[in-house]
Amino acid sequence: MTGFSFRLAKASLAALAAFSPAAAMAQDGFAAPGQIGLQTSVTPIMDSITVFHDNLLMWIITAITLFVLALLIWVIVRYNHRANPTPSKTTHNTLVEIVWTVVPILILIVIAIPSFGVLADQETIPDGERGYLGANIFSSGEVAVPAPELTIKATGYQWYWGYEYMDDGVNFASIMLNDEERASEKPDEPRLLAVDQELVVPVDTTVRVLVTAGDVIHAFAVPSFGIKVDAVPGRNNETWFYARETGMYYGQCSELCGKDHAFMPIAVRVVTQEQYDAWIAQAGEGDLAGANALLAQAE
Incomplete structure (x- = not known):
């Protein structure tokens, strides 16, 4: 196959993927059936x-x-x-x-x-003083990313995730909804990925994530963010992300951790700064249900 033919074939596949339902669903932060790429x-x-x-x-x-x-x-x-x-x-x-x-x-x-x-x-956690992506020869140049403004501790358990907002005194468990719960509470969210309480973060904000485990080794992974880090008992691993678009983004435990390994998803809700400020203020008072109601009203 000539170079031109290969580029033409690649462009054709990309065009087909762009107009496919799978490509459209990929914007929702999870893999769609039949998705390529x-x-x-x-x-x-x-x-x-x-x-x-x-x-x-x-x-x-x-x-x-x-x-x-x-x-x-x-x-x-x-x-x-x-x-x-x-x-x-x-x-x-x-x-x-x-x-x-x-x-x-x-x-x-x-x-x-x-x-x-x-x-x-x-x-490498951004420090706010230098650009990011300088080490990657395939990047288009340095990208300005501020230093972390929010630190969250994610702890893996058999078989759910616990989240703690280190500077705000908010902590909760995030557990997958079964089919009946999802149908009644969150019918629009994907099966085996919907949870009772999402991790809520603001858009355009550098978030540091401290990852550990309370029992066996797990792994915290969110494909749309490009992050995957082991959760090891007794150790704090560290990663970060800077989400530039609001929406729901899903991940899963990526380390075999027992019989329900496939049923401990990660759901991250990225919201505007104003929505986040209102949510964290309400959640900081111990009213998670009220905080979530505020987000629902804003949608």
């Missing part, structure tokens, strides 16, 4: 992951796939019994062995070097 990015971290995936990894894995396919076809045609009735007695080929050892190493190096920058983006 990563979830829609709403943070600088996920931006760097998406660019790294689309601009490097996809080209490399496509080239490898086509090369292996060509080799298989060549071997099938050239070395079948009809075309080659007398099989070769070759035991080894030094050049081939060197090539298939060195080339994969070089490919892995090409992938590894920029991946360190992407990882550093997630691991």
Whole structure:
């Protein structure tokens, strides 16, 4: 396939995905049935992951796939019994062995070097004094991200999440709704992702997340934010995000943690600063139901 043909095919797939229902549902912060590609990015971290995936990894894995396919076809045609009735007695080929050892190493190096920058983006908490994404060679330049204004502690339990707003005295458990509860309380939210109490954060705000666990190892992951960090008992791991769009964004525990591992989702509601201020003031008084009612009225 020529370079032009491949770019045309890629553009065609992108166009089809853009007009598909799956692509439209991807804006809701969860994977849609039949969706092709990563979830829609709403943070600088996920931006760097998406660019790294689309601009490097996809080209490399496509080239490898086509090369292996060509080799298989060549071997099938050239070395079948009809075309080659007398099989070769070759035991080894030094050049081939060197090539298939060195080339994969070089490919892995090409992938590894920029991946360190992407990882550093997630691991480096913005300090407000410098731009962000400077380590990622695939970024379009530094992005101004302020220092964290909100710190939340997320604790994984078997099998739900506990959240604590470190500076505001608000804490609660977030538990998945079963089918009956979801149908009666939140019918518009996705099955196995809807929870009784979402994590509420303001838009355009750097949020530091301290992640730990109360029993076994869990993992806190929200694909649209590009974050995934282990929750380890007795240890505080740290990540951050800066959501630039309001809406509901979902994740799940991403470390096998027991029989109900698949039933401890993460739901993050990103709201305007005014809505958040009203919510946190009410929640800080111990009235979560009233705080949530304020958000419902504002929608």
